Amino acid sequence: MRYAFPFTAIVAQDEMKLALLIAAIDPSVGGVLVLGDRGTGKSTAVRALAALLPHMAVIEGCRFNGDPRTGCSAGSHCSACSSDKAGGVRHEPVPVVDLPLGATEDRVVGALNLEKALLSGLKEFEPGLLARAHRGFLYIDEVNLLEDHLVDLLLDVSASGENVVERDGLSVRHAARFVLVGSGNPEEGELRPQLLDRFGLSLDIETPQDIKTRVEIVKRRDAFDRDPAGFVAAWSAAEAETRQQLVDARARLSGVASPDHALERAAQICMEAGADGLRGELTLVRAARALAALEGDSAVSDQHLRHVAPLVLRHRLRRDPLDETGETARVDRAIREVFGSSGERHVI
Amino acid sequence: MSGDAAGADTVWSDAIKAAHVLALDPHGIGGIWVRCRRGGAVEQWLAYMQQCLKADVPYVRIPLNADDGRLLGGLDLASTLGAGTPIVERGLLAEAHGGIALLPNAECVRPGTLYALAAALDNGALAIERDGMSVRIESRIGVVALDEGGELAAPALRERLALQLDLTAVRAQNACAMPVDRTSLERARAALASVDVPAEAIEAICSACVALGIGSMRASLFAIKVARASAALAGRETIENEDLAFAVRLVLAPRATQIPAEQPAEQPDEEEEAPPPTEPPGNESADTTNKNEIDPQHLDDLLVAAAAAALPQSILDALRSGSQANRRKGAFGRSGTKQKSQIHGRRLGARRGDPRRGSPLDLIATLRAAAPWQTLRRREARTLRSTQVQDGMTHGMHIRAMDFRVRQFKNKRETSTIFVVDASGSAALHRLAEAKGAIELLLADCYSRRDHVALVSFRGKSANVLLPPTRSLARVKRQVTALPGGGGTPLAAAADCAVALADAESRKGRTPSVVFLTDGKANIDRKGAATRDGAMVDALSAGRAMRLSKCPAIVIDTSPRPSVQSGQFAAEMGAKYVLLPYAGAHALSDAVKKIK
Numbered sequence: 011m012r013y014a015f016p017f018t019a020i021v022a023q024d025e026m027k028l029a030l031l032i033a034a035i036d037p038s039v040g041g042v043l044v045l046g047d048r049g050t051g052k053s054t055a056v057r058a059l060a061a062l063l064p065h066m067a068v069i070e071g072c073r074f075n076g077d078p079r080t081g082c083s084a085g086s087h088c089s090a091c092s093s094d095k096a097g098g099v100r101h102e103p104v105p106v107v108d109l110p111l112g113a114t115e116d117r118v119v120g121a122l123n124l125e126k127a128l129l130s131g132l133k134e135f136e137p138g139l140l141a142r143a144h145r146g147f148l149y150i151d152e153v154n155l156l157e158d159h160l161v162d163l164l165l166d167v168s169a170s171g172e173n174v175v176e177r178d179g180l181s182v183r184h185a186a187r188f189v190l191v192g193s194g195n196p197e198e199g200e201l202r203p204q205l206l207d208r209f210g211l212s213l214d215i216e217t218p219q220d221i222k223t224r225v226e227i228v229k230r231r232d233a234f235d236r237d238p239a240g241f242v243a244a245w246s247a248a249e250a251e252t253r254q255q256l257v258d259a260r261a262r263l264s265g266v267a268s269p270d271h272a273l274e275r276a277a278q279i280c281m282e283a284g285a286d287g288l289r290g291e292l293t294l295v296r297a298a299r300a301l302a303a304l305e306g307d308s309a310v311s312d313q314h315l316r317h318v319a320p321l322v323l324r325h326r327l328r329r330d331p332l333d334e335t336g337e338t339a340r341v342d343r344a345i346r347e348v349f350g351s352s353g354e355r356h357v358i
Numbered sequence: 359m360s361g362d363a364a365g366a367d368t369v370w371s372d373a374i375k376a377a378h379v380l381a382l383d384p385h386g387i388g389g390i391w392v393r394c395r396r397g398g399a400v401e402q403w404l405a406y407m408q409q410c411l412k413a414d415v416p417y418v419r420i421p422l423n424a425d426d427g428r429l430l431g432g433l434d435l436a437s438t439l440g441a442g443t444p445i446v447e448r449g450l451l452a453e454a455h456g457g458i459a460l461l462p463n464a465e466c467v468r469p470g471t472l473y474a475l476a477a478a479l480d481n482g483a484l485a486i487e488r489d490g491m492s493v494r495i496e497s498r499i500g501v502v503a504l505d506e507g508g509e510l511a512a513p514a515l516r517e518r519l520a521l522q523l524d525l526t527a528v529r530a531q532n533a534c535a536m537p538v539d540r541t542s543l544e545r546a547r548a549a550l551a552s553v554d555v556p557a558e559a560i561e562a563i564c565s566a567c568v569a570l571g572i573g574s575m576r577a578s579l580f581a582i583k584v585a586r587a588s589a590a591l592a593g594r595e596t597i598e599n600e601d602l603a604f605a606v607r608l609v610l611a612p613r614a615t616q617i618p619a620e621q622p623a624e625q626p627d628e629e630e631e632a633p634p635p636t637e638p639p640g641n642e643s644a645d646t647t648n649k650n651e652i653d654p655q656h657l658d659d660l661l662v663a664a665a666a667a668a669l670p671q672s673i674l675d676a677l678r679s680g681s682q683a684n685r686r687k688g689a690f691g692r693s694g695t696k697q698k699s700q701i702h703g704r705r706l707g708a709r710r711g712d713p714r715r716g717s718p719l720d721l722i723a724t725l726r727a728a729a730p731w732q733t734l735r736r737r738e739a740r741t742l743r744s745t746q747v748q749d750g751m752t753h754g755m756h757i758r759a760m761d762f763r764v765r766q767f768k769n770k771r772e773t774s775t776i777f778v779v780d781a782s783g784s785a786a787l788h789r790l791a792e793a794k795g796a797i798e799l800l801l802a803d804c805y806s807r808r809d810h811v812a813l814v815s816f817r818g819k820s821a822n823v824l825l826p827p828t829r830s831l832a833r834v835k836r837q838v839t840a841l842p843g844g845g846g847t848p849l850a851a852a853a854d855c856a857v858a859l860a861d862a863e864s865r866k867g868r869t870p871s872v873v874f875l876t877d878g879k880a881n882i883d884r885k886g887a888a889t890r891d892g893a894m895v896d897a898l899s900a901g902r903a904m905r906l907s908k909c910p911a912i913v914i915d916t917s918p919r920p921s922v923q924s925g926q927f928a929a930e931m932g933a934k935y936v937l938l939p940y941a942g943a944h945a946l947s948d949a950v951k952k953i954k
Contacts, residue, residue: 012483048517049574053480108485110473116718151476152514196830202808217573224564225557228578232560235386235579236551 013238014061015054016245018252021227022218023051028301029211029321030059033189035259036300039293040210041168041190043153043201043325050215051227052193056106056149062253063104066145070098073137074184075105075144083172083185087135105146107139107188109156109164118160119167119175120182135182140164140173143188153192154201161201164190165208207286210293211318212325214338259303266299267309275312275348279319283344285326294322312349319345366528373403373528374535376521376608379587381410382547384458384500387520387583388479391464391503391511394525399533400504403525404460406535407502410543416457418450422467427714429474430486431495436759449486451478452495464503464511472512475501479518520580522612546590553586554596566606566661571616581605606661711764723763725755732756772868774810774827775800778856779838780876780916781817782847790843792938793875793916797838800873801831810868812859813837816852818845819886823855827863846888849880849927853900860909871910874933877917878924894923901930914938 020027029042044052069076071090076082078099082091109118120138139148148164150156167173173186192209194201206212218224234241242249276294298314307314323344324337380390394400408417426432431449451459451474459475461467478484478497485494501519503511516522563581572578581602588601713719735756777797781790804811810827811834824837856872863870883892884900904911911933915924920937928935 012481047573048514049576051575108477110470110477114718122721217575219568221561221565221568224567224575224578225560227575228560228564228582229557231575231579232555232582235583 013234013242014057015231015234016242016249017055017058017062018248019230019234019241019245020051020055020058021230022223023055023215025213025321026052026055026215028317029213030055030189030191031256031259031304032297032300032318032321033191033211034059034063034256035303036263036296037187037189038171039296039300040208041165041192043206043209043212044191044193044215045196045212046193046215047195047217050217052191052215053149053151056147056191060104060106060147062249062256064253064257065101065103067099068102070100074141075102075146077145084135084137084141084182087180087182087184089134105143107143107146107148109139109148109150113139113160115160115163116177118163119173119177121175121177122180133179135175135180137184138173140167140186140188141184144184144186146188148188148190150190150192152194154194154196158202158205161192161205165205169208206325207289209325211297211321213321214324255304258306259300262306263300263303265308266302268295268299269309272298272310272312272315275315278348279315279344280323282347283319283323283326283341284328285323286328287326290323290326294319297322316345316349366532369523369525370399370528370533372604372608373399373523373525373533374406375588375591375604376523377403377407377410378543378546378591379584380407380458380500380502380521381412381543382550382587382590383583384415385456385479385482385498387500387580387587389458389499389501389503389519390521390523391505391516391519392523392525393505396506397530399525399528399530402530402533402535404502406538407458409538411458416454417460418454418457419460419462420450420454420471422463424450424468424471425712425714426470426474429471430484432486432714449495451475451484451497451499454499455495455497457499459499459501461501461503463506464515465505465507465509467511467515472515475499476514476518517574517576520584521608523608524612542591542593545593546587549593549595550587550590552595553589555582555586556596559585559597559602562602562661563605563610566610569616569662570610570614572610572613573615574613577610577613581609584609602661708763708765710760711762712759713762713764717764717766720763720765724757724761727763728755728757728761731758731761772810773807774812774863774868774870775804776812776814776827776856776859776863776870776872777834777838778814778816778821778852778872778874778876779841780847780849780852780874781815781841781843781845782879783817783844784847784877784879784917790841790916793914794838794841796875796914796938798835801834805831810863812863814852814855814859815841816848816855817843819848819851819882821848821852821855823859827859827868846882847876847880847893848882848886849876849878850884850893850896850900851882852876853897853904853931854884856911857900857904857907857909860904860907864909872904872912872933874911874913874927875916875938876913876924876927877915878913878921878927879917880923880927894926897923897927898930901927901933905930905932912936 017027026044029044033039033042046052066075067078069078069082069091072082072088073090074082074084074088076084076088076091082088084091086092116138118139120141121136123132123134123136126132126134148168150164153161167186168188168190171185171187173182173184175182190209218227230241273291273295276291276298280290280294294315295310297318298310301314301318302308302310305314320338320341323341327337327340376390379387392400392403394403411417420429427434427447427449429449429451431447431452434445434447437445459478461471461475474484478499479501482496482498483494484497501515503515503519505511510516560578560582563578563585567578567581582597582605585597585601585605588604589595589597592601594601708720708723711717732755735758739756777800779793779797801811803809808829810829811825811831812823812827813825813834814821815824816822824841825834828834852874856874860870860872878897880893880897881888881890883889883896911928911931913924913928913931913933913935915921915935915937917924925935927933
């Protein structure tokens with residue numbers, strides 16, 4: 011049995027945890043981009059969140075992570091679901107799929123199953139990483155070093171929730187709804203602005219410089235490494251509470267209202283910050299709604315917008331490649347302009 | 359001299375202890391990264407380390423060219439086709455489970471291998487999704503990565519290996535290893551889990567990390583684990599200063615990005631400066647009595663001092679001169695760009711090859727190649743049928759490994775622009791500021807072309823690579839803005855440096871071009887002597903070398919009036935010559951575009 015580090019035991023990094031929670035509540039927010047140094051707990055947090063989520067029901071043998079309630083999206087291309095003895099259900103942990111840096115396009119989207127084609131002449135679709143990440147997380151370390159066309163493809167699929175394959179004489183489409191989490195260090199190369207814009211949320215992460223926090227991180231991780239079972243057991247109550255919060259938030263999400271004045275505020279913030287396009291506003295409202303659902307509120311309020319605005323807008327500002335002015339500062343200024351300087355950003 | 363020898367001895371005794379620590383818990387500490395010279399002490403160290411391992415612990419060498427099939431395991435395509443049933447081969451990483459994976463020449467390892475190793479180190483297991491298999495294999499490995507060349511292994515790998523050791527200074531004849539004391543190793547392994555880690559020790563490690571500018575939390579965790587192993591080896595029940603000092607030397611010091619000297623030294627006692635000498639692990643020091651006397655503040659200072667003392671000279675130099683050698687773009691991305699041509703670009707046709715080496719299979723061409731053989735192969739299969747009844751053998755296509763055709767692509771090469779900036783006194787006097795402005799203009803062009811940009815500056819006696827090729831234009835701009843001026847004009851050195859850099863770039867598969875910004879008034883020759891004539895002769899010969907390297911170049915003359923020298927220099931290089939005062943923003947960027 012392998013254990014994941016408990017999500018609730020992660021010290022500090024509140025912004026990253028919030029961004030991941032929002033993306034887990036409403037995957038249509040788009041991916042999360044985490045920029046920062048190595049060893050800051052990015053990968054740990056993603057795995058922890060996946061482990062926190064309740065197990066999902068999957069059709070027995072289905073390699074597209076088909077949901078028993080809605081059926082498999084690949085139809086006749088899924089050997090398990092098209093056969094007569096389909097119908098079993100197994101419960102599986104939410105998948106976290108790593109995308110290796112050198113991955114080829116056919117491994118990502120899926121391709122013709124060579125073995126079957128060559129040995130028995132059968133034309134069968136071999137699902138790729140996207141199928142495996144369906145209903146879970148797709149984690150890309152060093153996304154800034156990934157080839158542009160792959161990033162493009164991934165963002166496309168994560169936005170549409172569907173993977174369309176037209177290659178090797180195959181014509182397949184299947185559902186691929188996942189939370190895309192990209193991480194990278196901007197010092198090692200930048201992401202194209204066109205791609206930046208398509209991540210839903212982004213944040214800069216750094217190691218806490220406060221020694222007390224660092225000591226706490228080391229203590230907890232060390233305790234986990236020495237006795238994973240005991241550590242996970244000790245945190246199980248906190249985990250269960252957060253899990254319930256998440257499940258409730260997901261159930262509540264569709265009922266959260268976004269009144270006109272909130273939409274107006276969202277538009278104002280985007281205009282003031284100078285974010286191009288409408289994607290920013292859409293995402294801002296969605297993220298605020300997810301936050302409202304998480305906090306148990308019935309409608310989006312200024313507080314929610316204010317809290318998520320930096321996450322949503324930071325990477326959407328029109329920018330000069332040579333300009334180094336902090337994006338966070340610019341978003342904060344816009345927020346102050348819209349809301350006035352009164353009131354601190356609240357913390358959940 | 360004797361000081362060097364003593365230093366090498368300390369390194370060697372640290373190396374011996376590192377082998378013990380590694381043998382205790384290879385996966386827990388990730389492994390060790392060793393810089394070494396071929397034929398140096400590394401062979402002895404590896405042999406010793408192997409002896410330290412338990413007899414049944416696997417020790418697997420990962421060859422440079424190991425492909426994913428060999429590394430992760432998968433279908434053995436050739437034998438599968440031959441036998442007609444799927445034949446699965448076991449991967450190297452699965453074989454190394456619970457033991458050591460040795461990675462020689464870690465600096466030039468494939469990105470795919472790096473990824474697999476990183477995943478195994480992080481998760482202790484690998485998910486394999488290939489050839490129609492979907493399995494999860496256990497792979498709790500420790501990695502021993504060797505760097506024999508001047509280049510460093512990818513940061514993503516180094517980050518995950520706790521120990522870092524530099525054996526380049528240790529000579530083979532000084533590396534005498536005593537026989538391994540197995541019983542004490544066994545005792546230490548049993549005691550490892552029960553070693554107590556005092557809170558002060560964690561605090562001391564964390565503040566040492568902050569003082570040394572180490573961002574990654576992995577470093578602190580590794581340091582604690584290594585200190586614990588060190589205590590267990592010495593037979594102690596709790597971590598003590600000596601263990602921490604060892605961890606700082608081998609885990610934290612090599613990762614430092616800043617010199618801790620700025621820390622206010624509250625206790626300027628000389629005795630604290632030197633790290634305590636490492637005792638042989640078998641020699642138990644019996645000072646468990648003073649464990650309650652650890653004074654946190656004192657300990658912090660002690661560790662920082664120990665780290666400062668253990669910083670290798672090369673790192674110190676790099677840190678002092680402000681260039682962050684450790685922040686270089688890693689091999690991860692670099693070799694990724696090389697691979698590009700295998701997988702996309704303009705299609706060129708098909709050729710024979712193994713589809714699992716990265717190039718995609720061209721199914722139609724494969725079938726076409728197999729077609730003429732079908733009658734023969736079917737007849738062959740029919741004669742086999744009496745001994746081996748296989749369904750797929752008598753009907754359907756018969757395809758053998760020799761039929762495989764893979765697609766080939768032609769890819770547009772990436773470009774890189776190398777800026778060589780004259781920061782000498784004469785240039786500074788005239789128009790260094792304007793040159794800086796011109797560079798910023800050109801950078802915007804580089805951005806739109808997605809160029810890699812490198813920055814070389816020359817002044818005084820030599821030329822320096824301020825920034826190795828990067829895509830982060832913000833960094834280039836920062837460096838250009840901070841560029842100081844003054845001193846002689848070593849134009850020959852600058853041209854030599856540019857040739858070397860351009861050569862390195864083209865070997866990486868990029869197309870380099872060089873932009874010189876100079877007034878051409880060379881007055882320092884290749885030897886560093888200040889002779890105007892000799893300097894010019896050298897500069898022109900360096901220019902010819904540049905022309906021979908066939909790297910397109912442009913000289914932007916920064917002197918107020920056209921200078922004869924820079925014209926000559928440009929002509930010798932076969933470079934385009936532009937005079938800065940007349941080159942407006944557009945003329946400049948046009949000129950640079952045209953040399954591509």
